[in-house]
Amino acid sequence: MLDHIExxxxxxxxxxxxxxxxxxxxxxxxxxxxxxRPLGSFLTxxxxxxxxxxxxxxxxxxxxxxxxxxxxxxxxxxxxxxxAQVALAGRSVVxxxxxxxxxxxxxTPYLNAPGVRPYVSEQWVPATFSLLSFPAAGGxxxxxGLYILTWFGLANKGILAIRRGVKALKAKFTPxxxxxxxxxxxxxxxxxxxxxxxxxxxxxxxxxCQLTIPWRGTSINIVAA
Amino acid sequence: MVSTFSTDLGKFDLKCKxxxxxxxxxxxxxxxxxxxxxxxxxxxPGQPEDLRDIExxxxxxxxxxxxxxxxxxxxxxxxxxxxxxxxTPLKKLKSNLGGFHSVKLTHAAGDKIVASVVxxxxxxx
Numbered sequence: 001m002l003d004h005i006e007x008x009x010x011x012x013x014x015x016x017x018x019x020x021x022x023x024x025x026x027x028x029x030x031x032x033x034x035x036x037r038p039l040g041s042f043l044t045x046x047x048x049x050x051x052x053x054x055x056x057x058x059x060x061x062x063x064x065x066x067x068x069x070x071x072x073x074x075x076x077x078x079x080x081x082x083x084a085q086v087a088l089a090g091r092s093v094v095x096x097x098x099x100x101x102x103x104x105x106x107x108t109p110y111l112n113a114p115g116v117r118p119y120v121s122e123q124w125v126p127a128t129f130s131l132l133s134f135p136a137a138g139g140x141x142x143x144x145g146l147y148i149l150t151w152f153g154l155a156n157k158g159i160l161a162i163r164r165g166v167k168a169l170k171a172k173f174t175p176x177x178x179x180x181x182x183x184x185x186x187x188x189x190x191x192x193x194x195x196x197x198x199x200x201x202x203x204x205x206x207x208x209c210q211l212t213i214p215w216r217g218t219s220i221n222i223v224a225a
Numbered sequence: 226m227v228s229t230f231s232t233d234l235g236k237f238d239l240k241c242k243x244x245x246x247x248x249x250x251x252x253x254x255x256x257x258x259x260x261x262x263x264x265x266x267x268x269x270p271g272q273p274e275d276l277r278d279i280e281x282x283x284x285x286x287x288x289x290x291x292x293x294x295x296x297x298x299x300x301x302x303x304x305x306x307x308x309x310x311x312x313t314p315l316k317k318l319k320s321n322l323g324g325f326h327s328v329k330l331t332h333a334a335g336d337k338i339v340a341s342v343v344x345x346x347x348x349x350x
Contacts, residue, residue: 102314121314123306127268127330128337144268146329150307150314192332197305202312210305212326214333 001129002143002217006181008124011147011213012103014179015122020168021046021095028055029087030062034069034078038087041073046164050157052098052118053078057091065099067117067154068161079116097169098151115154115205118161123148137223144189147173147213152206153199162199166209170194173213186217244346245289251342253291257283259331259338260293263323266341267334270324276300277323304328 023045029036035055047053051068053076062085066078076093100119125146132140149169153162175190188194197210258264261281263271271277276297284292302308306315306325318324331338343349 123325125326125330128266128334144334146326146333148306148326148329150305189333191336195329195332200307200309202307202309204312206312208305208307208312210307212329212333214329 001141001222002184002186002219003182004124004126007179007184007186007215007217008147010179010181010186011124011173011215012122014172014177015120015149015169016097018097018165018168018172019094020165021048021051023091023093025057025090025092027087027089028057028091028093030055030058030082030085031075032081032084033075034066034081035076035093036087037074042071042076042093043073047071047076047093047095048158048160048164050118050154050161051095051165053093053095054099055091055093057088058085059083065117068095095165097165118151118153118165118206120152121150123150131221132218136221139221140218141221142216142218144214144216147215149211149213151209151211152202153209155201155205155207159199162207162209166196166211169211170196173211179215184217184219186215189214189216247346248339248342249289249291251346252338253283253293255338255342256291256331257281257293259334260327263327264331266337267331269327269330269334271322271327272300273303273318273320273323275320276303 023040026040027038047068049068049070052065053068054065055063062082066080069077069079098118098120100117102119102121104122104124125148127145129141129143132142151162151166173188173194175188175193177188179186192214195212200208202208259267259269261272261277263269276299279295279297281293281295286292302315303325308315
């Protein structure tokens with residue numbers, strides 16, 4: 001029998017490692033509007049308005065997460081701006097899974113700042129549990145279900161931030177992807193595979209997009225004495 | 226009556242078509258049941274009480290295509306676990322029956338539905 005907490009954790013950990021856009025280590029300066037780069041392009045790196053970003057290599061205050069207001073090849077304007085810091089190599093800006101995460105049965109993050117920061121929610125949905133082979137004791141059992149992630153992006157920021165985020169997540173859960181938990185392999189199912197939903201505008205400054213990840217896993221059946 | 230290969234083939238063809246039609250009808254029925262009432266085959270919990278009583282249409286859309294649907298406004302919220310009225314995740318279900326994601330769970334278990342119906346129709350179960 002699968003340990004659903006461990007399997008769910010494996011799915012969650014995989015989602016948490018997603019990188020949507022990154023500058024990689026590069027030369028960056030901080031300005032009252034946001035960030036500036038003399039080399040490379042924020043656009044080519046995939047940044048877009050509405051994305052939450054996490055800077056690194058600046059002072060502590062400037063490393064705080066922020067949301068992109070607008071972006072060009074060399075400038076990134078963020079909500080609230082930053083204290084000026086001269087250009088220095090080895091800095092980076094990364095956009096990944098939103099830092100506000102409503103994991104199952106936890107406090108809802110949007111209550112703190114509705115419509116200001118993107119966030120994600122998850123649902124672990126166990127479904128079937130079937131004996132595949134005999135005898136029952138020691139036989140193979142198959143379990144199936146869904147892992148559902150909902151990306152709550154900011155309204156009126158265009159589709160790029162949400163679509164690129166969900167696409168990056170989808171790429172982490174392509175059919176056949178194997179996740180291990182307690183020695184049991186759980187595979188992302190391929191027919192149907194991962195389903196990327198439509199963008200649905202909500203009433204509170206958010207637009208949702210749901211990613212449905214079907215999975216199936218087998219384990220050895222143990223008949224309790 | 227003399228049987229010929231062509232007439233035998235014709236009978237077999239009719240039998241196959243009848244079987245396919247039976248399987249199709251069975252699949253549509255099981256899909257509808259899974260979405261609305263819930264199913265052990267798919268693991269879908271079905272709809273909450275208030276959504277079980279409304280009209281769920283099962284409309285043929287082609288020879289082997291059917292649509293299972295409802296026009297109820299709250300059905301989508303229940304399916305996705307999101308309150309589209311308030312823009313937040315649904316955290317409560319005001320029913321002792323049913324749950325979320327029954328359409329997705331039914332879709333994900335399409336192969337199990339077809340296998341189950343084929344076993345019933347062909348008597349191999």
